[in-house]
Amino acid sequence: MEPITIALPKGRLLERIREFFAALDMRVSFSERRLVCLDSRNGLKFLLVKNSDLPTYVRYGIAGLGICGEDILFESGHQFFTLLEFPFGRTRLCLAGKKGSALTPEERLRGIKVATKYPRFTQSTFNARKVAVELIKLDGSVELAAVLGLAPFIVDLVETGSTLKAHGLEVLEPLKEVGVHLISNPAYYKLRYREIDALVERLKKGVRGGLQKTVS
Amino acid sequence: MKERKKFFQTPRGTESFYLEEALLHRKASDALLDLFHTWGYLPVNTPAFDFFDTYRSLLDPEAEERIYRLIDREGDLLMLRSDITLFVAKQMGTSLTRQDLPVRVCYADSILRHQSQEDISHHEFFQVGAELIGSPGLRGDLEVLLLLLSSLRLLELPATVLHLGSRAFFNACFAERVAGPALHLLRAAILNRSWTQVEELLKAQRCRGAEAGLLLKLFSFIGARKEFAALKAGAKRVKILSEKAAAELDYLEEILNALERLSLGPEVHLDLAEIGHQPYYTGVVFQVYMPGLDSYIAAGGRYDGLLGFFGFEAPSVGFSLFLRKVEDRIAHPERFRQRMPKVNLKEPDAVKAFQEAERLRAEGKIVTLGG
Numbered sequence A: 001m002e003p004i005t006i007a008l009p010k011g012r013l014l015e016r017i018r019e020f021f022a023a024l025d026m027r028v029s030f031s032e033r034r035l036v037c038l039d040s041r042n043g044l045k046f047l048l049v050k051n052s053d054l055p056t057y058v059r060y061g062i063a064g065l066g067i068c069g070e071d072i073l074f075e076s077g078h079q080f081f082t083l084l085e086f087p088f089g090r091t092r093l094c095l096a097g098k099k100g101s102a103l104t105p106e107e108r109l110r111g112i113k114v115a116t117k118y119p120r121f122t123q124s125t126f127n128a129r130k131v132a133v134e135l136i137k138l139d140g141s142v143e144l145a146a147v148l149g150l151a152p153f154i155v156d157l158v159e160t161g162s163t164l165k166a167h168g169l170e171v172l173e174p175l176k177e178v179g180v181h182l183i184s185n186p187a188y189y190k191l192r193y194r195e196i197d198a199l200v201e202r203l204k205k206g207v208r209g210g211l212q213k214t215v216s
Numbered sequence B: 001m002k003e004r005k006k007f008f009q010t011p012r013g014t015e016s017f018y019l020e021e022a023l024l025h026r027k028a029s030d031a032l033l034d035l036f037h038t039w040g041y042l043p044v045n046t047p048a049f050d051f052f053d054t055y056r057s058l059l060d061p062e063a064e065e066r067i068y069r070l071i072d073r074e075g076d077l078l079m080l081r082s083d084i085t086l087f088v089a090k091q092m093g094t095s096l097t098r099q100d101l102p103v104r105v106c107y108a109d110s111i112l113r114h115q116s117q118e119d120i121s122h123h124e125f126f127q128v129g130a131e132l133i134g135s136p137g138l139r140g141d142l143e144v145l146l147l148l149l150s151s152l153r154l155l156e157l158p159a160t161v162l163h164l165g166s167r168a169f170f171n172a173c174f175a176e177r178v179a180g181p182a183l184h185l186l187r188a189a190i191l192n193r194s195w196t197q198v199e200e201l202l203k204a205q206r207c208r209g210a211e212a213g214l215l216l217k218l219f220s221f222i223g224a225r226k227e228f229a230a231l232k233a234g235a236k237r238v239k240i241l242s243e244k245a246a247a248e249l250d251y252l253e254e255i256l257n258a259l260e261r262l263s264l265g266p267e268v269h270l271d272l273a274e275i276g277h278q279p280y281y282t283g284v285v286f287q288v289y290m291p292g293l294d295s296y297i298a299a300g301g302r303y304d305g306l307l308g309f310f311g312f313e314a315p316s317v318g319f320s321l322f323l324r325k326v327e328d329r330i331a332h333p334e335r336f337r338q339r340m341p342k343v344n345l346k347e348p349d350a351v352k353a354f355q356e357a358e359r360l361r362a363e364g365k366i367v368t369l370g371g
Helices: A014-023 A051-059 A070-076 A105-110 A119-128 A143-148 A162-166 A186-208 B003-008 B019-038 B052-058 B061-065 B084-093 B137-155 B167-174 B180-191 B195-204 B209-219 B225-237 B243-262 B323-329 B350-362
Strands: A004-009 A036-039 A044-049 A065-069 A081-085 A091-098 A112-116 A133-137 A153-158 A169-178 A180-184 B049-051 B069-071 B077-080 B103-110 B126-133 B161-166 B267-271 B284-289 B298-302 B316-322 B342-345 B366-369
Touching: A004 A014, A004 A051, A004 A186, A044 A051, A051 A065, A051 A070, A051 A180, A065 A070, A070 A119, A070 A169, A070 A180, A081 A186, A091 A143, A105 A112, A112 A119, A119 A133, A119 A153, A119 A169, A143 A153, A143 A169, A153 A169, A162 A169, A180 A186, A186 B161, A186 B284, B019 B103, B019 B126, B019 B137, B019 B323, B049 B052, B052 B077, B052 B084, B084 B103, B084 B126, B084 B316, B126 B137, B126 B323, B137 B161, B137 B243, B137 B284, B137 B298, B137 B316, B161 B167, B161 B243, B167 B180, B167 B243, B167 B284, B167 B298, B180 B195, B195 B209, B209 B225, B225 B243, B225 B267, B243 B267, B243 B284, B284 B316, B316 B323, B342 B350, B350 B366
Parallel strands: A004 A044, A004 A065, A112 A133, A112 A153, B161 B267, B342 B366
Antiparallel strands: A036 A044, A065 A180, A081 A180, A091 A153, A091 A169, B049 B077, B069 B077, B103 B126, B126 B316, B161 B284, B284 B298, B298 B316
């Protein structure tokens, strides 16, 4: 039987995922510069991909499953089966700006200019509130946009708020709590649901067993 | 328009293919239509576009967003064909009489839908399918399911799996107690197997405790006939389901039993989250999956109310197979390519060459005229 393929995101979540899986006796270990690794004992194959590309790999079935933040999932616009939320990596998508620069009633009426890595989320959130948004799509260091005057507001992930503070910015409004999920390509799930359900049950034991406390 | 765009790009949602690939496509498509014909299905040709207003209320917001629209010279809004079943329903619904029933139609044609820049699923835009109009209940459902399974056998597609579900069961559980937009959300959440959301939506409908637990257990179920029989017996024991809902589960079991007795090859799984993506489904629904492909390769179901929308009530059921998606997985594709011997004639006299070529073609050979 082919191993179950799981795409993992490079970056901040990888170490937490590795520890979580290790505590359940599943091994995620990429050799230097390798982007694929196999846990043959558990029948799992891991692919290491860029966070923002992860939904694309799962959408087209290159990886059957993936572990990804809701922020990225929403932005991709693809439909997946969400099988499990992990007990780590929870964060917030927030509207931020210079200290004391809260949205004025006039801005709420006329619309606002926002720089963000998350244009789909931003558009949808503010349009649902009947506020028009002029979007500036950026790929990183979004805080700079507000600091240097590219846009008065930014929408970005905020964990502790220390990066914002360091730039003289603050959270004006938390917009959405986002978690880290195990997702599946729907067709892949339909073909291998028994093995996937067994894996999810095993992972759920980790969630219920309070692995979040042992995972830093 | 820039030169580069004019010559090296095609509008999204379109594709062109040629030579051997096109030959295989044409022959496989013809073979399927021939198979349908042996079951009594006759071809139907639908228009490439029609009035948008005709179909507007039959479309989900997501489907509506993906439709290509244009305006004709009279100023009417048109839509390009995005779902052949809808166009067939209008054609049949406005032209059939009671005496015509049952009617069996089949088609092999392209559809056009918008696709986003990163969407590479353009292979979904050619459908080969069949619709059985005027045959209610088990006989009709079985005929279409068996025709679909025969189509898969004809193409010799490896390891296909059919997931069978029921919109009728979903409707029996929710249609009378959940209002329009919430019902749409609930349908989407079940289709996406988003159980946390389903639980929240049920809570909002004051469906909690044992009832919510049972519904979650049922709709999240996938399994074979025996597992389904055990689930169904358990569900009936607790006496929570309405008679109508319980009857729909019995009906699914009846279909599964019949399919098992016929043992036609592809695995069949009962999957109660398969409730159909199209809003017009009313009865059984099904999708076929295949390893290595990123989405289903065939889909169909019963749509008893659709023709009535066009003025002619007739129970109907059908399916579509995304042929382009599976063409490179067909076993022994040479079956569908030319098998006649090829001759390249090198006769220098053009008249003699044409005469000789005609003679050889009459013998069943493929003849090309060399220089």
